[in-house]
Amino acid sequence: MTVVAMALSEGVPIFELAAPCAIFGTDRSGSTGGGWYGFRVCGPQDAKVDKWFRAATEYGYDALAAADTVIVPACHDDALNPPADLVDAVRTAYLRGARIASICTGAFVLGAAGILDNRRCTTHWLHAAELARRHPTAEVDPAVLYVDGGQVLTSAGKAAGNDLCLHIVRSDYGAAVANDVARRLVTAPHRDGGQAQYIGSVETVAATDPLGPVLDWAIAHLDQPITVDQLARHAHLGVRTLNRHFHAKVGASPLTWLHQQRVRRAQELLETTDDTIDLIAEKTGFGTSAALRRHFARALATGPDAYRRTFRILPHKTRSAKISG
């Protein structure tokens, strides 16, 4: 079992603690067919969390140093100088070969541990300049959600930690499991559009996605019938290889993914227009209302009509009508 350890420190902001706890700390071995992380919160006894709580941690920084993966959330805001014992523990873990991931200003801990030198990385945009000033050889990119540098991963402010944690799950257990986790958390599996808004390690960048443009193309032509052969041609790949890329990156087969996109668009149209079901079937590329109803019901366990009744966003003029319930 691989151990994921999250660092607490005095005054750590509470927001960033949530994603690692929810993602690594909830057992998903049911989805993976066996394995999951052992999650440990490591820090000083009775550390203050934000301004309102105190944490009784079970593990100290020695456990952090011994972990396979170390998550370092932000340190207390004014003190961009993290505690020395935390820095030491992170450095020890790094030298042992552990994977190190920071959220927000947690990057300053990695910096102090000397592991951002000559490395592409990111942090909260407000503090990017300061990080770059302290570590002149670090290449700080304030414009991305996260940077995957292999052994060392850094993410931007707050919510980007969520993306980073899901990214880690994706690399460890595959896209399907990561999607499943995201779905249970009711977050988007990856941020809008399916294109990667992160910087991968050098090897990853070179080898990554022949797929991105194809996804964009498909979404732009959703209203037309799309075959798997067409997708393959647009990707300059064989059908068999396209299948594999879909499973690796999206976690589903091409047709399944297409259906998901079409259902999603149908939801939008049901919410925001008064189009008939037949028209929506056309606009979403299902072609017939029968096909739309079938896939809609399978995905959402409701029919389009019922969905519209509860989620239609009424234009202002008819807002005064009775509210059904």
Add this chain to the structure above:
DNA sequence: CCTATTCCCCGCCATA
């Protein structure tokens, strides 16, 4: 709901 036909998918294996 049932049937016929087409399309998709994934393990297997040869190939680069």
Add this chain to the structure above:
DNA sequence: CTTATGGCGGGGAATA
């Protein structure tokens, strides 16, 4: 040798 590719075929899903 390792890794990515893609053709093939049977069984399953989608569509008409």
